[in-house]
Amino acid sequence: MNLVQSNPWIIALLVWSVVWKLIALWKSARNDHLTMFVIMAVVNSAGVLEICYLIWLYFRNKKTGNPAQQ
Numbered sequence: 001m002n003l004v005q006s007n008p009w010i011i012a013l014l015v016w017s018v019v020w021k022l023i024a025l026w027k028s029a030r031n032d033h034l035t036m037f038v039i040m041a042v043v044n045s046a047g048v049l050e051i052c053y054l055i056w057l058y059f060r061n062k063k064t065g066n067p068a069q070q
Contacts, residue, residue, distance in 0.1 A: 021040060
């Protein structure tokens with residue numbers, strides 16, 4: 001039996017990871033964070049690294065009052 005067919009959580013985890021990765025890569029590219037872009041593009045962390053980056057970016061921009069970079 002195919003692994004994906006026997007465990008639908010794999011598909012859910014893949015979708016979850018890809019969505020967060022694309023959002024975080026887009027934000028890091030727009031903010032010229034090349035180091036974070038490369039790290040997130042290479043490391044597969046099931047979305048955890050990407051979510052941490054987006055939270056850090058949100059609070060950093062909130063502190064500086066720069067909503068254009070969000």
